[in-house]
Amino acid sequence: MNSPKTEKIDTGPANCLNCGTELKGDFCCHCGQKNKSYQVSLKQLFVDFLGDYFTFDSKFFRSMKPLLFKPGFLTNEYIAGRRIRYIPPLRLYLFISVIFFFILALNPHRAKMVKFGSDPVELSDSTAVADSSAKNGNSAFAFFNDSSKKDTTQKIEASDSTDQQKDRTVKKITDKIKTAEQNEEQVRQNIFNFLPKMFFIMLPVFALILKLLYVRRKIFYACHFIFALHFHSFTFITFGLLFIILGFLENPESPALVGIVTIINSLYLIIAMKKVYQQSLKKTITKFLLLSFNYLIVIAVSMLVFVGIAIYLLK
Structure with a gap:
């Protein structure tokens, strides 16, 4: 037994x-x-x-519905002190941004998404890049060639020491361009590595622009920052879905889909600004246009800076 x-x-x-x-x-x-x-x-x-880092429980699903379908609601709830029911804005942003950049990293057409000027990155001929850039005017490297020509003209009037300094500068730039031509994939990888940092740095800039637009409202800067977190979280979701769709397409360039997502984000931002800042539709649209114009300039400058850093860090 x-x-x-x-x-x-x-x-x-x-x-x-x-x-x-x-x-x-x-x-x-x-x-x-x-x-x-x-x-x-x-x-x-x-x-x-x-549970420890993202509070991935009922709060997440409770937060997603208003984030997607009720622009400005989560921001108003947080500012009003009704916070226990929803994920804090910063955690929500971090969680969604991690998913977004994970989706971006898995996209098979990721390399084609990195562009210099109006064309994809194509650094095939190290001796012809600068010249063709200046003639066609469609490469981000065009200004290097223009600078070289201006420097050549100025050499006639400049002192020898200044000429030597300029020659060294031009040589460094030329060497970096040649290195980038030989390490095309590494340039792209450096850019993608910098993207999360760039967008995180852009958040306080976005909030600062809002602060200046609503300077008469005496609203704390932190409230604008909360608004920025929620809006960028929504933006990451929509563009994340876009990249998933583009990943299944043979041609990753789809202006129609990009246009639809851009319109959705624009309408979302207008409605959110109207709900949170409680101004007339006319004033809201005016400030939306000012916000968009200034923010796009900041994004463009930031992209140029980070592309320059990505190339500079090449060995």
Whole structure:
């Protein structure tokens, strides 16, 4: 006759797994760690991670519906102090941005999305890039060639020391361009690595523009920053869905789809500004246009800076 199986009870370790002190209760008397076995399943590890960093529970789904379909609602709720029901704005932004850049990294046409000027990055002929750029006017490298020509003209009137300094500068630029031509994929990779940082830096700039547009309203800067977090979260969702769709297409360039997503984001921003700042539709649209114009300029300048850094960091 077989004896009944006894169920093994996990009483926890005899010594603290953290500091090694002998355990006499539920908690270590030396470091305070709980007396339990930490051989957890992958499922538990995943749940703990999401719970600690992203509060991935009912709050997430409760936050997504108003974020997607009620522009400005989450911002108003947070400012009004009704915060416990929803994920905090910064956590929401970080979570969605991680998903967005993950989707972007998996897109098979990612390389074609990085452009200099109006054409994709094509750095095939190191000796012809600068000249063709100046003639066609469609490359971000065109200004290097113009600068070289201006420097050549100025050499006649400049001193020898100035000429040498300019020659060294032009040579450094030329060397970096040639390096970029030989490391096309690395340039793209550097740019994609910088994108999350760039967008995070853009958030306070976006909020600052809002602060200047509504300077008479005496609204705290933090409120504008919360608005920026929610709007950019929505933007990441819409463009994330766009990149998923483009990933299944043979031609990743679809002006129609990009135009639709841009219109959706523009309408969302107008409605959100109207709901949060409580001004007339005419004033809201005017400030939307001013915000968009200034923000696009900042984005363009930032992209040029980060592209320059991406090329400069090449070895």
